[in-house]
Amino acid sequence: MKKVIVLTAILTLSLYSCSKSEDNEYVPIDLYPNITATFGTTIDPDNLSNYANQAIPAYITKDNTAGNPITDKGATLGRILFYDKNLSKNNTVSCASCHIQADAFGDGAVASPGVNGTTGRHAMRLINARFSVERKFFWDERAATLEAQTTQPIQNHIEMGFSGTGGDDNIDGLVSKLQSIGYYQELFTFVYGDSEVTETRIQDALAQFVRSIQSFDSKYDVGRATAANDGQPFTNFSAEENQGKNLFLTPPQFNAAGVRTGGGLGCAGCHAAPEFDIAPNSGNNGVVGTLGNPTLLDITNTRAPSLRNMLKPDGTPNGPFMHTGEFTTLQQVLAHYNVIPIVPGNTNLDPKLRPGGMPQELNMTPQEISAITAFIKTLSGTDVYTNAKWSTPF
Incomplete structure (x- = not known):
């Protein structure tokens, strides 16, 4: 016996x-006393949360995972790294300091606090970062992959302080720091088979966690699941929401002066359903100031987060919008696209916003504004804001 x-x-x-x-x-x-001592029952290596096999709707076809598939072990390590302030020079800032679960993994502040000041651009929401045909990251797309993106804030002097400049240690200093922490020795062994900490392993784990943050429980998803395509009326939508959807999907018609004369609003030209991510090779959207200095041009920002969960379930914004954080309401965002400004020196404005070479004027009516607002509200889910597997493990 x-x-x-x-x-x-x-x-x-x-x-x-x-x-x-x-x-x-x-x-x-x-066998993992440091994990147990640090996380208690929050992290149970024998009963991990489901990150690798989450349900994804059949109509979602984009995926930038490439050679780093999500595993429960890897994403669990990534979750701990994401929330751990040890990843900053002075143990005061984590990835989650700028990407807050309650704000759809964005930030309610215009600029986020770092170890040596505040960020130069508003923190982008991370919802559904996996489901984008655009595989480059940051507002200016300077990171070729999500993996490359994950450690750049760590190596930024202002943000997390392992820059190798201005008296900072470089990334090797962080690697040595994590290597000396008992729960990372155990976690890296648990995930990779040995306790060696490397930048590549940090990147892979963080990227797995970020890609696991998904939201497909919105009113839009309920309707899309029962429709043959996005163009059909959704039976769970109000008439206004269906009107807003049609306006979003339908291209506008313009006269020679760039004034809309018919059709829809054409939002899907840059933010195609059902992922609502940014189209690759986009130009900027006419917001070309610098955070804190609107007169200093910053024309290289051509990426954007998914339009999913722009708003909380109650309709309030998940923080300000654009890389400058200069718009605090959806109505201000719509007003910007209603009449695109031509800023001298902006040589990178997206061609779709200057039909025939002229700045677009959509001439939205109050009813159209109400309808497109109602539709955008349907893109927000609820689970992502409270699900424990994306919350702090500390």
Whole structure:
């Protein structure tokens, strides 16, 4: 009987080995004491949250995962790294300091606090970052992959302080720092088979966690699941929401002066359904100021987050909009696109916003504004704001 008990323990407990107690009974020994001491029951390596096999609607076809597939182990490590302030020079800032779950993994502040000041651009929402045909990241697309993006804030002097400049350690300093922390020795062994910490392993784990943050429980998704395509009326939508959807999807018609004379608003030209991500090779959208200095041009910002969860379930914004954070309401965003400004020196304005070479004027009516607003509200889910697997493990 005792052999059966021992065999069962070996087969069912990945966290423990067995030894005999004083009364000759087999008892489990915790092989990951630092994980247990730090995270308690929040992180249970023998019962991980589901990151790798989440349900994805059949109509979602884009995926920039490439050679770093999500695993439960890797995303769990990524979650801890994402929330750990040890990744900053002075242990005051984590990735989650700028990308807050309650704000759809964006920031309610215009600029986010770093170890040596505040960020130069508003923090972009991370919802559904996996489901984008545009594989470059940051507002200016300077990172070729999400993996490359993950450690650039760490290596920024202002943001997290392992820049190798201005008295900072470089990324090797962070690697050594994490290598000395007991729970990372155990976590890296658990995920990779040995305790070695490397920048590549940090990048892969963080990217897996970020890609796992998905939102497909919106009113839009309920309607899309029962429709053959986006062009059909959604039976769960109000008449106004269906009107807004049609305006979003339908290209506008313009006269020679760039004034809309018919058709829809053409939002899908840059933010195609059902992912609502940014089209690759986009130009900028006419917002070309610099955060804190609107007169200093910053024309290289051609990426944007998904339009999903722009708003919270109650309709309030998930922080300000654009890389400058200069718009605080959806109505201000719509007003910007209603009449695109031509800023001297902006040589990178997206061609879709200057039909026939002229700045677009959509001439939206109050009813159209109300309808497109109603539709954008349908793109917000609820689960992503509270799901424990994306919350702090500390």
